[in-house]
Amino acid sequence: MSTFVWLTVMTALRVLQRNRLRAGLTMLGIIIGVGAVIAMVSIGEGAKLAVQKQIASMGANGILIWPNYSMIGGVRGGQGAVVTLTVADAIDLKKKIPLLAEAGWSRSGSMQVMSGGRNWSTTVIGASPSVLTIRAWAYSSGGPFTQTDMDTAARVALIGQTVVENLFDPGEEPVGAIIRLKNVPIRVIGVLSPKGQSPSGSDQDDVVMIPFSTAERKVLGTSFLGSVGGVFASTDRAEDVFEAVEQIREVLRSRHRLQGDRPDDFIIRTQIDVAKVQEGTSETLTGMLLAIASVSLLVGGIGIMNILLVSVTERTREIGIRMAVGAKRFHIMMQFLIEAMTLSMVGGGIGVLFGVTAARLTSIIAGWPIVISGETILTAFGFSLVVGLFFGLYPANKAARLNPIEALRYE
Amino acid sequence: MSPLIVCEDLWKVYRVGDVDVQALRGLSVTINEGEFVAIMGTSGSGKSTLMNILGCLDQPSKGRYQLGGVEVKGLQPDQLAEIRNRKIGFVFQSFNLIPRTSALENAQLPLLYRGLPLKEQRVLASAALERVGLKGREHHTPTQLSGGQQQRVAIARALVTSPSLLLADEPTGNLDTASSLEIMEILEGLNRDGITVILVTHEVDIAAHAAREIVIKDGQVLSDRPIHHRAYS
Ligand SMILES: Nc1ncnc2c1ncn2[C@@H]1O[C@H](COP(=O)(O)OP(=O)(O)OP(=O)(O)O)[C@@H](O)[C@H]1O
Ligand SMILES: [Mg+2]
Numbered sequence: 001m002s003t004f005v006w007l008t009v010m011t012a013l014r015v016l017q018r019n020r021l022r023a024g025l026t027m028l029g030i031i032i033g034v035g036a037v038i039a040m041v042s043i044g045e046g047a048k049l050a051v052q053k054q055i056a057s058m059g060a061n062g063i064l065i066w067p068n069y070s071m072i073g074g075v076r077g078g079q080g081a082v083v084t085l086t087v088a089d090a091i092d093l094k095k096k097i098p099l100l101a102e103a104g105w106s107r108s109g110s111m112q113v114m115s116g117g118r119n120w121s122t123t124v125i126g127a128s129p130s131v132l133t134i135r136a137w138a139y140s141s142g143g144p145f146t147q148t149d150m151d152t153a154a155r156v157a158l159i160g161q162t163v164v165e166n167l168f169d170p171g172e173e174p175v176g177a178i179i180r181l182k183n184v185p186i187r188v189i190g191v192l193s194p195k196g197q198s199p200s201g202s203d204q205d206d207v208v209m210i211p212f213s214t215a216e217r218k219v220l221g222t223s224f225l226g227s228v229g230g231v232f233a234s235t236d237r238a239e240d241v242f243e244a245v246e247q248i249r250e251v252l253r254s255r256h257r258l259q260g261d262r263p264d265d266f267i268i269r270t271q272i273d274v275a276k277v278q279e280g281t282s283e284t285l286t287g288m289l290l291a292i293a294s295v296s297l298l299v300g301g302i303g304i305m306n307i308l309l310v311s312v313t314e315r316t317r318e319i320g321i322r323m324a325v326g327a328k329r330f331h332i333m334m335q336f337l338i339e340a341m342t343l344s345m346v347g348g349g350i351g352v353l354f355g356v357t358a359a360r361l362t363s364i365i366a367g368w369p370i371v372i373s374g375e376t377i378l379t380a381f382g383f384s385l386v387v388g389l390f391f392g393l394y395p396a397n398k399a400a401r402l403n404p405i406e407a408l409r410y411e
Numbered sequence: 412m413s414p415l416i417v418c419e420d421l422w423k424v425y426r427v428g429d430v431d432v433q434a435l436r437g438l439s440v441t442i443n444e445g446e447f448v449a450i451m452g453t454s455g456s457g458k459s460t461l462m463n464i465l466g467c468l469d470q471p472s473k474g475r476y477q478l479g480g481v482e483v484k485g486l487q488p489d490q491l492a493e494i495r496n497r498k499i500g501f502v503f504q505s506f507n508l509i510p511r512t513s514a515l516e517n518a519q520l521p522l523l524y525r526g527l528p529l530k531e532q533r534v535l536a537s538a539a540l541e542r543v544g545l546k547g548r549e550h551h552t553p554t555q556l557s558g559g560q561q562q563r564v565a566i567a568r569a570l571v572t573s574p575s576l577l578l579a580d581e582p583t584g585n586l587d588t589a590s591s592l593e594i595m596e597i598l599e600g601l602n603r604d605g606i607t608v609i610l611v612t613h614e615v616d617i618a619a620h621a622a623r624e625i626v627i628k629d630g631q632v633l634s635d636r637p638i639h640h641r642a643y644s
Contacts, residue, residue, distance in 0.1 A: 003526060003532070004523060004526055321507050323492065323495075325495065325501070325520050325521040325524065326493065326495045326524045327492060328488075328489045328493070331524055405468050408468070408503075
C-alpha cells in the first residue's frame, strides 16, 4: 500500500517535470491563492498584535479627550479663538469625578532638536507628569520628571530611542547630556524604553517629552495660556470606563456652557474605541484579501481539474494498460488524485514562499508590523491540499470508470 | 488434466448506432491447463472479442465463462481486475507499454497493484526481463528498444506475476520473421513450464508452434484440431 503510494507520487512528480510549463501555469492560481492567504493573515495578525500592544501600553481603561477643532469659530465663539480644552478642564475633571484615577494633559509639536553638531526633526510633547503614568512609559535609563519639575518649568527631557540613535553615538550615555530645542538648553534625565510602531505605522520612539509648563512657556509657546492638545484620563477598573465617559461629557459641557442640543466641542475616545476602529480596518483588509484568496484558490482548483481532464484523455491508453494488468478503480483514482495533490502541494509550497516574501516586503516598504506563524503556513498549505483533492476527484473518478477495452483501443 | 477455461454458448453483441453487431454467436470451447492453443480466423471473425472475454477485460452478453472453476459472468470490475492481476498475463499486437517508462518499471507494473514491497517487485521484474533475454536493458525506455525487444518487455510484464494463463493477441503481428521466431520460442518455453498459452495469429507458421488450432468464423468455432508437429510426424 505505502509502496504503491510512494511509487505513484514519484510517477506524478515525473509527469509534472515533463510538463513543467503546463504545470507551472496550472499552479499559478494556487500560488496566488496560498500567497494571498499567508500575506493576509501575517499582516492581519501583525495589526492585531500592534493593537494589543497599544492597549497594553495605554492600559485598557485609558480615556482620551481632544478639542473638536471642527467646532471652532462656529458655534463656540464666546470663549475666544482656538481654545476648547484647557489645563483647568483636566484638573476639574479629576476633582469632580471620583471614578478617575488619573488625569493628565499634553500638547505636542514638530521641532528640530540639536545635540553637539547634530540635529534631528522630531515630535516634542509637553506633558503633565500624570501622562507618564497613564501611558505607562518605562525607562531604559534615567527616570521620569516630577511634579516639582512641572511646577518650576524645569528644563528637563525624556527622549525616545529613535532620537537617541540620531543624536548620540552608539554607546554614548544620553542621560545628563544637554540637548537644545529652539536654542533652549534642556538636560536629558531619562531614555524611554522602545515602544516600536503604533498600529497606524508612526514611530512612537521618535519623541522628546518635556514638562507641560516648560513646553508652554519656553519651547512650543502658546497663544492662550493653559490650552492643551489632549487630556488623558484613566479609571482604576475597566468596567467604569463608560460611566466615566458620561460624567466627563457632563462636566465638560457644563464647564464649556454648552446648553440644550448644542454639539460637544470635544471628542472623547476610550482605548476600547481606538482598538475597535483599528481592528475594523484590519478586518476589512483581511476580508478583501480573503476574497482574493478564495477566488484564486477556486480558479487554481478549476485549473487543476482542467489539466487533469486533459491528462486523463492523453493517457487513456496508459489507463487501459494499467487496468489490463490488474489496477483496480482505487488504484487509478489514487494515481490521479495524487497527481492533483502533487500539483496543488508544489503550488502551495511556492505560494508559501511567495506569501512570506510578500508579507516581509509589505512590512519593509509600508512599515506595517507582521506576524508569520507556522500555523498560518500549515493552514494555507492544508488548504491547497484540500483544493487539489476536491478538484482532482472528478477527473480521477472519470479515469477510474473507464472501460478497460475502450481505454486500450483509444487512439 | 483439468479444464482451465470452459465457455458455453458465448454471445457478444455490440450495438453500433441502430445495428447490432454479433461478434460472438454461441461459441463454446474448453481449454485444459497447460495447453498451447492457436486461434485463427479471418479478420472480423471475433478472435479479439473472444480473447478479451477470456482475459476478463470484457464480459459476454450471454453465456457462461468459467476460469479455473470460477464463474466470471456477473463479477464486479474490481473483482475482474483482481483475476487479471492474479491469473492472467496479456500480450498485445501493439506492445502496449507505458511510454517514457523504463523496461523494469513496465515489467513491474502488475506487482505494483499487488502491493508487493518495492525490493521484491524489482527482483521479480529483473528476473522476468532476464527470462526474455533483456538483461542489461532494464533502464531502457520503449523508444530505446526495437519492436521485438518491446514485445519481450510486454511478455516479461505478463509473466512477472506467474500467471496460469497467458493470452497473446497477434503478438508477432508487428514484427519481422526473426523477431517473431524469438517471441514464439519464449512463448513455447513458458508453455513448457506449465503456463497455458492462447495465441491469436493469422500466420500458419506461427500457429504451427501451438499444439491445438481453433479456427473461428462469424463468431463460432469452425474447426478445432490438434497440430502434429513436424518433429513428431
Ligand atoms: N467495440 C466494438 N464496437 C462495435 N463493434 C465491434 C467492437 N469490437 C469489435 N467489433 C466488431 O466485432 C466483430 C469482431 O471483431 P474482432 O475484433 O473480435 O475481430 P478479429 O477476429 O480480432 O479481427 P482481426 O483479425 O482483424 O483482429 C467485428 O465485426 C468488429 O467490427
Ligand atoms: Mg483482432
